[in-house]
Amino acid sequence: MTEPMDEALRAIAEPRRRAILRLVANQEMPAGRIAEHFEVTRPAVSQHLQVLKEAGLLIERREGTKRLYRARREGLAPLRQFLDEMWGESLDFARRIAEAERGLSDHRSQAG
Amino acid sequence: MTEPMDEALRAIAEPRRRAILRLVANQEMPAGRIAEHFEVTRPAVSQHLQVLKEAGLLIERREGTKRLYRARREGLAPLRQFLDEMWGESLDFARRIAEAERGLSDHRSQAG
DNA sequence: CAGGAAAGTTAGTCATCGCTTTCGTAAGTG
DNA sequence: CACTTACGAAAGCGATGACTAACTTTCCTG
Numbered sequence: 412m413t414e415p416m417d418e419a420l421r422a423i424a425e426p427r428r429r430a431i432l433r434l435v436a437n438q439e440m441p442a443g444r445i446a447e448h449f450e451v452t453r454p455a456v457s458q459h460l461q462v463l464k465e466a467g468l469l470i471e472r473r474e475g476t477k478r479l480y481r482a483r484r485e486g487l488a489p490l491r492q493f494l495d496e497m498w499g500e501s502l503d504f505a506r507r508i509a510e511a512e513r514g515l516s517d518h519r520s521q522a523g
Numbered sequence: 524m525t526e527p528m529d530e531a532l533r534a535i536a537e538p539r540r541r542a543i544l545r546l547v548a549n550q551e552m553p554a555g556r557i558a559e560h561f562e563v564t565r566p567a568v569s570q571h572l573q574v575l576k577e578a579g580l581l582i583e584r585r586e587g588t589k590r591l592y593r594a595r596r597e598g599l600a601p602l603r604q605f606l607d608e609m610w611g612e613s614l615d616f617a618r619r620i621a622e623a624e625r626g627l628s629d630h631r632s633q634a635g
Numbered sequence: 636c637a638g639g640a641a642a643g644t645t646a647g648t649c650a651t652c653g654c655t656t657t658c659g660t661a662a663g664t665g
Numbered sequence: 666c667a668c669t670t671a672c673g674a675a676a677g678c679g680a681t682g683a684c685t686a687a688c689t690t691t692c693c694t695g
Contacts, residue, residue, distance in 0.1 A: 417538060477640095555671060
């Protein structure tokens with residue numbers, strides 16, 4: 412079944428893919444330009460892009476022969492959910508939202 | 524340098540290791556009892572435990588011949604930091620929750 | 636159409652990973 | 666001391682993953 416988190420997690424477990432994600436976190440970029448930032452071949456980057464796309468972490472937009480990519484931040488939500496789960500702050504999303512609404516001001520800091 | 528996040532990320536990318544982490548999230552448990560919860564051999568679980576320990580996600584405490592493990596939540600901090608980074612530091616908490624909420628209902632059955 | 640640019644696809648290689656089997660080690664019991 | 670319990674360590678195996686090289690596809694231009 413591969414939960415969404417599973418794919419997202421596998422995707423960002425690869426350092427190169429994290430670098431790609433960071434690269435297109437705040438801007439759209441064509442595949443070729445993305446590949447230029449690394450020392451691997453374009454097909455390699457292309458494969459990474461597909462993994463990220465299938466994990467719901469990237470959005471692809473075509474423009475002529477170019478394919479523009481940018482990060483899809485919502486794709487990281489399942490991961491955040493897992494972290495929150497482990498952290499013991501909440502058990503499900505609805506509850507977390509409720510808590511956030513209730514305690515926006517006193518919730519900010521944790522990590523202890 | 525192998526950032527701490529790198530190891531933690533690789534560690535939790537494995538489904539079985541996540542299951543182990545969940546198992547000892549709120550309670551200490553000896554290696555043997557942990558292994559009983561899975562259908563792989565004890566050495567296999569033992570290897571997972573070591574990976575998690577080296578990633579800073581587990582704490583080991585010896586008691587006689589037993590080795591008790593429990594989750595070390597602070598180990599997930601670097602990961603959380605990465606997520607926050609990707610999510611955009613400028614976004615405040617409420618906005619983040621809202622986006623996550625949108626992402627959940629939006630992502631349900633695509634990625635195909 | 637022909638020609639070129641941008642990118643994905645396929646096949647095959649090498650390293651890594653998760654697993655099992657076998658063996659070793661440390662602590663408790665008689 | 667021998668014996669058992671609880672566990673890790675080492676070696677080897679099959680599967681997966683990241684990469685390269687070569688090919689194909691899509692789109693634009695003349």
